[in-house]
Amino acid sequence: MDLFEAIYSRRTIRTFTGKKIPKSDLEKMVDAGRLAPSATNRQIRDFIVITKNEILNDILHHFHAGRKYETYEDGKFDGTSAIIAVVMNESNEFWKEDGSASAENILLSARALGYGSCWIEGQLRPHEEHFKELLGIPEGKRILLMIALGEPVRWSPPPPKKSLSEVLHWEKYKKP
Numbered sequence: 001m002d003l004f005e006a007i008y009s010r011r012t013i014r015t016f017t018g019k020k021i022p023k024s025d026l027e028k029m030v031d032a033g034r035l036a037p038s039a040t041n042r043q044i045r046d047f048i049v050i051t052k053n054e055i056l057n058d059i060l061h062h063f064h065a066g067r068k069y070e071t072y073e074d075g076k077f078d079g080t081s082a083i084i085a086v087v088m089n090e091s092n093e094f095w096k097e098d099g100s101a102s103a104e105n106i107l108l109s110a111r112a113l114g115y116g117s118c119w120i121e122g123q124l125r126p127h128e129e130h131f132k133e134l135l136g137i138p139e140g141k142r143i144l145l146m147i148a149l150g151e152p153v154r155w156s157p158p159p160p161k162k163s164l165s166e167v168l169h170w171e172k173y174k175k176p
C-alpha cells in the first residue's frame with residue numbers, strides 16, 4: 001500500500017475480530033516505530049508487544065471499566081489481538097514528541113499491513129502505575145501510550161476532519 005493510501009484510509013478502530021497477528025507483522029510495526037525521528041537522534045524508547053491473553057485481558061479490563069470514554073461509538077477494544085506499549089525515558093526533554101513520532105509510524109504501518117489500530121493515552125493515564133508493574137517497567141520510565149491492534153470487524157467511516165482550506169495558511173497566518 002502506498003503511503004498516502006495508508007494516511008487517507010487510516011482511522012481509529014476499537015472493535016476487532018480477535019484473529020491473531022503474525023509475529024513478523026508485529027515486528028514490522030515496531031521496526032517502523034524504531035525508525036521514527038527523535039530529538040538529537042537519542043532514540044530513548046522501547047516497545048513492549050503484548051500478545052498473551054492473560055496480560056491483554058488485564059489491560060483491557062481497565063479500559064473497559066473506565067467511564068470517561070464510554071461514549072466511543074465504535075466499541076471498546078473487543079477482540080484486540082495485540083497491544084504495543086511505547087515506553088519512554090522521562091529524563092528525555094522530548095519524550096512525548098519522540099514517542100508520538102514512533103506511534104504514528106506504527107499506526108500507518110499497521111494500516112498498510114491491513115490492521116486496525118487505536119492510540120490509547122487518555123484511558124491509560126489513570127492506570128499507568130498498575131500497567132508499569134504488570135509489564136515490569138522500571139522507575140524513571142513512563143508508558144506514553146499503548147496501541148491496540150487487530151483485524152477490524154469493519155473499517156468504520158472516517159470521523160469528521162477539518163478541511164485543508166481551514167487549516168492551511170500560505171506564507172502567513174490568516175485570520176478566519
Ligand SMILES: Cc1cc2nc3c(=O)[nH]c(=O)nc-3n(C[C@H](O)[C@H](O)[C@H](O)COP(=O)(O)O)c2cc1C
Pocket residue numbers: 010011012013014069072118119120121122123124158159
Ligand atoms: C494523544 C491521543 C490520545 C488518545 N487517547 C485515546 C484513548 O485513551 N482512548 C481511545 O479510545 N482513543 C484515544 N485516542 C484516539 C482518538 O480518539 C482518535 O484518534 C480521534 O477520535 C480521531 O479519530 P481517527 O484516529 O480515526 O482519525 C487518542 C488519540 C490521541 C492522538
